[in-house]
Amino acid sequence: MSRTNKSVLSVALVACFLGLAIGSRADDVVVRLSGGDGYMKLADGRILYIFSFADFSNLPPEEVMSAGLLAASAPAPTIIADEGDRVFLHLTNVGMVMRPDLFDPHSVHWHGFPNAAPIFDGLPDTSISINMGGTLSYFYNVVEPGTYMYHCHVEATEHMQMGMLGNLYVRPAQNKSPDGTLLGGFVHHTGFKYAYNDGDGSTFYDVEFPIQIGSFDAAFHDASESTQPLPFALMRDDYPLLNGRGYPDTAVPGALPALAENGGKVSQGVSSLIEATQGEKILLRISNLNVTRFYTLASLGIPMKVVGQDARLLRAPSGLNLYRTTNSVTLGGGESKDAILDTSGVQPGRYFLYTTNLNYLSNGTEDFGGMMTEIIIHAQ
Amino acid sequence: MKTPKRIAAFAILLATASASSSFAQTDVFLVAKEFTQTMPDGVQIVMWGYALDADGDLLTDDGEAASSPGPQIVVPPGEALLRIHIRNDLPADTSLIIPGQTTTLSPVMFTDASGRERVSSFTTVVAPGATATYTWNDVRNGSFMYQSGTHVAVQIQMGLFGSMTKEFEPGRAYRQPTPFHVGEASVFYSEIDPDLHAAVAGGTYGTPAYPNTLDYRPRYFLVNGEPFSAGVADISLGAVGESSLVRFFNAGLETHVPTALGMDMLIVAEDGNLLPTNRSSYSVFLPAGKTKDVLIQPEMPGRHALVDRSMALSNNNGPDGGMLVFLSADIPQELSEAQNKLDTWSKRVFKAKAKLTIAFAMPEATPAEQRAKARAVETWRSRLETARSRLSRAMNRLVQMQEDLDS
Amino acid sequence: MNFETDGKIMKHSARFVFRIAALLATGLYAGRATRADINGLEGSDFRLTASAGTIVMPDGLSVHVWGFGPTDGNMQYPGPTLITTQGQLTQITLLNELPEPTSMVFPGMVNVVADGGVGTQQGLLALEALPGGTVSYSFTPRQPGTYLYYSGTRPDVQVEMGLLGALIVRPMDFDPLAPRAYQDNETAYDQEYLFLLSEMDPRIHEVVLRLGSAGLDGLDYLTDHQPQYWFINGRVGPDTFLPNNVPWLKHQPYGAMARTHPGERMLMRVVGGGRDVHPFHHHGNHARVIAKNGRLGTSASYEVFTIQTAPGETIDAIWTWTGQRLGWDAYGHAPGDPLEPGEYAPDHGKPIPVNLTELQDLAFGGFYSGDPFLGSLKSLPPGEGGLNQNGGFHFMWHSHTEKELVNNDIAPGGMMTMCIVEPHGVPID
Numbered sequence A: 001m002s003r004t005n006k007s008v009l010s011v012a013l014v015a016c017f018l019g020l021a022i023g024s025r026a027d028d029v030v031v032r033l034s035g036g037d038g039y040m041k042l043a044d045g046r047i048l049y050i051f052s053f054a055d056f057s058n059l060p061p062e063e064v065m066s067a068g069l070l071a072a073s074a075p076a077p078t079i080i081a082d083e084g085d086r087v088f089l090h091l092t093n094v095g096m097v098m099r100p101d102l103f104d105p106h107s108v109h110w111h112g113f114p115n116a117a118p119i120f121d122g123l124p125d126t127s128i129s130i131n132m133g134g135t136l137s138y139f140y141n142v143v144e145p146g147t148y149m150y151h152c153h154v155e156a157t158e159h160m161q162m163g164m165l166g167n168l169y170v171r172p173a174q175n176k177s178p179d180g181t182l183l184g185g186f187v188h189h190t191g192f193k194y195a196y197n198d199g200d201g202s203t204f205y206d207v208e209f210p211i212q213i214g215s216f217d218a219a220f221h222d223a224s225e226s227t228q229p230l231p232f233a234l235m236r237d238d239y240p241l242l243n244g245r246g247y248p249d250t251a252v253p254g255a256l257p258a259l260a261e262n263g264g265k266v267s268q269g270v271s272s273l274i275e276a277t278q279g280e281k282i283l284l285r286i287s288n289l290n291v292t293r294f295y296t297l298a299s300l301g302i303p304m305k306v307v308g309q310d311a312r313l314l315r316a317p318s319g320l321n322l323y324r325t326t327n328s329v330t331l332g333g334g335e336s337k338d339a340i341l342d343t344s345g346v347q348p349g350r351y352f353l354y355t356t357n358l359n360y361l362s363n364g365t366e367d368f369g370g371m372m373t374e375i376i377i378h379a380q
Numbered sequence B: 001m002k003t004p005k006r007i008a009a010f011a012i013l014l015a016t017a018s019a020s021s022s023f024a025q026t027d028v029f030l031v032a033k034e035f036t037q038t039m040p041d042g043v044q045i046v047m048w049g050y051a052l053d054a055d056g057d058l059l060t061d062d063g064e065a066a067s068s069p070g071p072q073i074v075v076p077p078g079e080a081l082l083r084i085h086i087r088n089d090l091p092a093d094t095s096l097i098i099p100g101q102t103t104t105l106s107p108v109m110f111t112d113a114s115g116r117e118r119v120s121s122f123t124t125v126v127a128p129g130a131t132a133t134y135t136w137n138d139v140r141n142g143s144f145m146y147q148s149g150t151h152v153a154v155q156i157q158m159g160l161f162g163s164m165t166k167e168f169e170p171g172r173a174y175r176q177p178t179p180f181h182v183g184e185a186s187v188f189y190s191e192i193d194p195d196l197h198a199a200v201a202g203g204t205y206g207t208p209a210y211p212n213t214l215d216y217r218p219r220y221f222l223v224n225g226e227p228f229s230a231g232v233a234d235i236s237l238g239a240v241g242e243s244s245l246v247r248f249f250n251a252g253l254e255t256h257v258p259t260a261l262g263m264d265m266l267i268v269a270e271d272g273n274l275l276p277t278n279r280s281s282y283s284v285f286l287p288a289g290k291t292k293d294v295l296i297q298p299e300m301p302g303r304h305a306l307v308d309r310s311m312a313l314s315n316n317n318g319p320d321g322g323m324l325v326f327l328s329a330d331i332p333q334e335l336s337e338a339q340n341k342l343d344t345w346s347k348r349v350f351k352a353k354a355k356l357t358i359a360f361a362m363p364e365a366t367p368a369e370q371r372a373k374a375r376a377v378e379t380w381r382s383r384l385e386t387a388r389s390r391l392s393r394a395m396n397r398l399v400q401m402q403e404d405l406d407s
Numbered sequence C: 001m002n003f004e005t006d007g008k009i010m011k012h013s014a015r016f017v018f019r020i021a022a023l024l025a026t027g028l029y030a031g032r033a034t035r036a037d038i039n040g041l042e043g044s045d046f047r048l049t050a051s052a053g054t055i056v057m058p059d060g061l062s063v064h065v066w067g068f069g070p071t072d073g074n075m076q077y078p079g080p081t082l083i084t085t086q087g088q089l090t091q092i093t094l095l096n097e098l099p100e101p102t103s104m105v106f107p108g109m110v111n112v113v114a115d116g117g118v119g120t121q122q123g124l125l126a127l128e129a130l131p132g133g134t135v136s137y138s139f140t141p142r143q144p145g146t147y148l149y150y151s152g153t154r155p156d157v158q159v160e161m162g163l164l165g166a167l168i169v170r171p172m173d174f175d176p177l178a179p180r181a182y183q184d185n186e187t188a189y190d191q192e193y194l195f196l197l198s199e200m201d202p203r204i205h206e207v208v209l210r211l212g213s214a215g216l217d218g219l220d221y222l223t224d225h226q227p228q229y230w231f232i233n234g235r236v237g238p239d240t241f242l243p244n245n246v247p248w249l250k251h252q253p254y255g256a257m258a259r260t261h262p263g264e265r266m267l268m269r270v271v272g273g274g275r276d277v278h279p280f281h282h283h284g285n286h287a288r289v290i291a292k293n294g295r296l297g298t299s300a301s302y303e304v305f306t307i308q309t310a311p312g313e314t315i316d317a318i319w320t321w322t323g324q325r326l327g328w329d330a331y332g333h334a335p336g337d338p339l340e341p342g343e344y345a346p347d348h349g350k351p352i353p354v355n356l357t358e359l360q361d362l363a364f365g366g367f368y369s370g371d372p373f374l375g376s377l378k379s380l381p382p383g384e385g386g387l388n389q390n391g392g393f394h395f396m397w398h399s400h401t402e403k404e405l406v407n408n409d410i411a412p413g414g415m416m417t418m419c420i421v422e423p424h425g426v427p428i429d
C-alpha cells in the first residue's frame, strides 16, 4: 500500500536545502512556506476563498514569491520532524492576489512548542511578523516529540477562520533505537515507530494519520473575497472538516483534483482516509484548529486508546500510565490527542470516524457529509 | 394498513425463530415507532422511539407505548450474547448499533451525483414494516447506548436511543478495584429541537423549508426522557452511607456538565471502559454520545440537585426546567429507628420535666397533700431520670452510627 | 464603533491603543513586592450584596450586569474572590438589592447550611433572599483548592447576568512564605493567578434590564445563546492587561495579567465561570495539571498546552518557563558572560542560528522589546513597540476558540491576556 502525499514535507526531501541557516548540521530540516490566498472546493461543490500556507521546500528561495501566488492549501502543508532535528522555517508573505487592498503580515505559530521564545512564537503582538514581499526565518530546536499543530497568529480570528492552519508532529528518538533494544519487556526492531519515548513499546504503531479537525463559515470567506465587513460576531461554521475536507471527500485517497480558480493548483492534498491491515495498530494524531467551537470525534467499531495529549505522553511523573480507552475524544481549538486503534480482532471492512455533534455531519445544508471519514481494515 | 407489515414481519420472524430456539433473556424484542410526547409547556412533539414488544413475537401491533430513551436493556453478568429483534414501524429505514460493543457492521453506501460513495447507514437497515435481528456475540460489561445507525443526524435526534448495561458481576459494575454498589440509577440526557421534529413529522425535512440539521437548536433538555418540571420524580440513591452506581448517558448533540450540589461523585468509567485512575468530582464532563459511570456515597440525607452547568435549564426558554433532577438519599433503617428513639425520649424528658414542675407546685398544707406531693415528685423524678438515661443512650447510639458511616 | 477601511474592520482600534497607553500611565505596572497574590476577600465571615450596575465595554457598549460585591463596596464582575481556609467554618451573608430573588450555591462544599428569616424563600436549588432580604450560608471546606460560587436561582439567567465568583480554599497548614495550593509539595508555587473565564450575550442583559427575567420567556435567547463578549476575571482584552482596581473599571476590579520570572512556579487557577467550554491556550510552555474541581491529582498529573475549561469546573496547574533547550541563549549572552539564575547552561553563549529579516520587511508588535533576548530593549522604528518596559518575554494566554478574541465584532479583544516572563530582578507584585 503506497501513499503519496504531496503536501507532506518529508525530511529526506527537504534536508538538502539549507538556505539561510547558520551553522547547519546533517539533521537540519529546512521548510519553506508561502503565506497568501487561494481557493479550495468544499464537498458540496462550493468554491471557497481561503488564506493559507503552501509548501515550497523544494524550490529555491527566490522563486517562492511568484510560485506562492494563489497557492494557499487546505490544510496548510503537514510538517513532520524528528526529535533532535533543528528546523529552519522560512515564511514568505506573497500577498493576497484577490485582495490587493490587504497588506496583512503573516506569521507561523508552532502551537505548543515547549519553552518557546517570543521571537519564534509567531505572536504578532509580542514579536515580529512578516510583511508582504518579505521572508522571515524561524528556528526550532526540536526536543519534544508529539502532536502539535501550526497556524498564522496575525489577526488570528480572521486568518485562522480563513484557513492558515496545518498539521505538525514530531516523531520520537525512540524510533531510532538500535535494532534489538529492549524497551522494558518490548524488543525494538529497526523500522518500529512509537508515538512517544514510552520506554516500554506501549505507543507502538504501524501506520499513522494526522487528523485535523476544522470548520469554516462560508459566509465569512465570501465576505472576505468580496471585500465586505467581516461577520465576526455572527461567525457560525457551516462546513465541518477533517484535514480541510468534508465527507465524502475526506475518504478520497490522495489529493483532490486541481482547481481552475487558483490557476490549476492542487490545494487539498491531505486525505483523511485511514487504512490498515487487520492486526495493525493505527496512530491517529488528532488536533483541532477550528475557531468557533468544541467537537467530539468518535470511532465506531474500533475503540481508541488515548496515549498522549497536547504533545505529551499521558503518564504521571510516578510512571503511572494515564492511557484511557474510549469511543470518542472531545477537543477544542488548540488541543491535540494521540489515539491508537488496535485492529487485531477487528473484522476487515469499513468503519467510521465521525463527530457525535451529529448536526455537523453536513456540508452546508447537505446531509451525509461533514466531519466524518472512513477507516478501511484490509484482510491480512 | 397494518396487514402488509404483519406479513413481512412474519416471514422474517420464521427465519430468526429457527436460529433462536428459545427466547433467552438475551433476546430483546423492540418496535421502533412514532409517538407523541407532551412537553411541560403543553407543546406536543412527534418523537421516534422504541417499545418493548409485549408478546415478544413482533407479529402484531399490540399498542405498546414507545418511549425515548427506549426500554433499558440489561444483559446479565456472565452472558455474552445479545440479540435485539426489531420491527420497524417508522416511515424510514432504520438500524441498530451499540457504539463500544463489537459486531460486524455492514455499512449501507450510496453513490452521490458526483459519483462518490457515501454512507447512509453504519450497518444493515430494516425497511419500514420489516423486522430484523441485530446480534452481539461478545457483550462487554459497562454502560452503553443502543441507537439508530441510520441517517444518524436525524434519527438519533428524533429519539432512537436507549441504554444497554451489563454488570461485571452482580453488584459490581467493573472488575476490581471497582467497589460493589448497593443502589443503581441512570441519568440519561437528551435534547429536542422542536423544529426538526415538526419538519420530519410534516414531511418538510430536506426541503428548503428545513434543509437539514445544520442549524440544530434544541429547546427542550431531558433527563430520563422528560424535562424537569414541578412534580418530576427524584432519582433515589438509597440510603446515606451506601454506595450507588449512577450511569450517565448523553444522547444529545451537545456537551453537558451534570453538576451535583452538595455531594462528590467518584468517576470510574467512560464509554464502558474503566478509567486508569478514579477521580472525585462534583461534576461530570459529558460530551455528545458519551457514557460515564460514577459511584456516589451520599453523606447527608435529603435531596441533592443535579444541574446541567452548561445551563440547559429551561423548557422552551421558560424558567426552572431542562436538565435538572434531584438525587435523593434516605436515612438508613437503623439510623431512622435510632432517630425515632431520640425523638421519643426527648419528648418524654420534656414531659417528665413539665410534670415535675407541676408536682413541685402542689399544695402541701395537709399531711395528705404532703404525701400526694411527695409521691408525684418521686414518680416524675424517677421517670425523668429514666428518660434522661435513655435519651443519652439514644444519642450515643446515633453518634456511633454517624461515626460508622463516616469511616 | 467599527472602523471600516476598504471594507475591512480595522482591528487595532484607537481604543485598544488608548487602553494600553493608560496602563503604562498608571505606573502600577511594576510594583515592589516579589510575589503576586490573588486579589480578593480573605477571612471566613464574608458580607456580600447582590446588586445591579453597568459596565462599559471597550467598543463603547454599556451592559447591564448583576453582580455580587462586598457589602461595603461596589457590585463587581466577577464577584469577590473569597479566600478561606480548609477546616474553617465559613459564613457568607448575602443582602439582595436586586429586583428579583437570588441565592448562592457552592459546588464541592458538602453540608452547606442556609439560614434566613423574613425576606427569604426556599428556591429550587437554594434558600433565596427576596429583594431586600438577607440570607446566610455556612460550610466548612474539607479540602483545599479552587472552587466557584454562583447564583442558584435561575442560574441560566443569573450567572449570565454576572452572579458568580471564585472561591479559594487555602490548605490548613498554609504558609504565606512557602505557599502551597494543597497539602502536597508538588503544589508549591512562587506566583499565583486566577483566570476566571466567562461570556455574555448582551441581548439577555438588555431584556432583563427592561423587563426582568420573565421578559426572556417568549424569546429564544437562552437556548440560542449568542455571546458577544468573552472575559477573563470579568474583563475583556485589552482591559485584562490593566492592574487590579483601576478607578475607571469600577465594577471590574480584577486584572488578568500574569507575571513571573524564569524558573519560578506559577500556580494557574483556571475557572470555567460561564456556560461554554473554553480552550485556554497558554503560550510559552506546557502546564502540569495538579488538581481538578478542588480535588488533588498530583499522583496522576499530566501536562497540557491548552487547558480545557468546562462550565462550572476548575483546574489548578503549575506553569514554569526556563527557556531551556532552545538551542540558543535566550539572554543573548556572549560565551564568557555569567549565567543567569536557573539558566540552561548547555545553550549558554550560543547565538540565534538564523539571520533575522531586514527591518523594513517586518511588522512589530506593541509588546516587542526590539530585541529577541530576555531583558534586552532596543529601539524600534517610530511608533512601533513601546509596551514592553523591562524586556520581558510576553506570551499571550487566550481562548483558542479564536472567535472569542473579539469584542462585539472588534478584534483583538475578548478572552485574552498576557503572561510576562520578566528578567530576574524585576519586581512583581
Ligand SMILES: [Cu+2]
Pocket (backbone or CB within 6 Å): A035, A105, A106, A107, A152, A153, A154, A159, A164
Ligand atoms: Cu496570517
Ligand SMILES: [Cu+2]
Pocket (backbone or CB within 6 Å): A109, A111, A151, A334, C281, C400
Ligand atoms: Cu495556537
